Amino acid sequence: MSSSCSPTADSTFPCHQCGLCCQNVHLSRETQFLDRGDGTCRHYASDTRTCAIYADRPDICRVDRMYATRYVRLYSWSEFVALNLQACAALAALPGPGGQPEGKAVFRK
Numbered sequence: 001m002s003s004s005c006s007p008t009a010d011s012t013f014p015c016h017q018c019g020l021c022c023q024n025v026h027l028s029r030e031t032q033f034l035d036r037g038d039g040t041c042r043h044y045a046s047d048t049r050t051c052a053i054y055a056d057r058p059d060i061c062r063v064d065r066m067y068a069t070r071y072v073r074l075y076s077w078s079e080f081v082a083l084n085l086q087a088c089a090a091l092a093a094l095p096g097p098g099g100q101p102e103g104k105a106v107f108r109k
């Protein structure tokens, strides 16, 4: 990846680590392959509420990589972040368990 395609170092996606994207992979064609059968990702560790393969998670789970490889010519980084945050808000607005954040970090720092 060339540096010209990468977000700048200070442009980290503002993930609030709610875990809703990991618990609703059935809602996107691009993440359905991760569905363990109930809409939650097969790599989502329910006991610790974290990603069990975080270091090796697929590109679709990496906002910065998806931007650099697919969307850099379509959006600015701030526009792309805003679009992703709209998706976060839509997940949070879902009724029932899918829209109820579990309140713990999904991603290990």
Ligand code: SF4
Binding pocket: 021, 022, 025, 034, 041, 042, 043, 044, 045, 050, 051, 052, 053, 054, 057, 058, 061
């Ligand atoms: S970050 Fe990990 S747990 Fe979440 S959807 Fe991606 S692979 Fe699954």
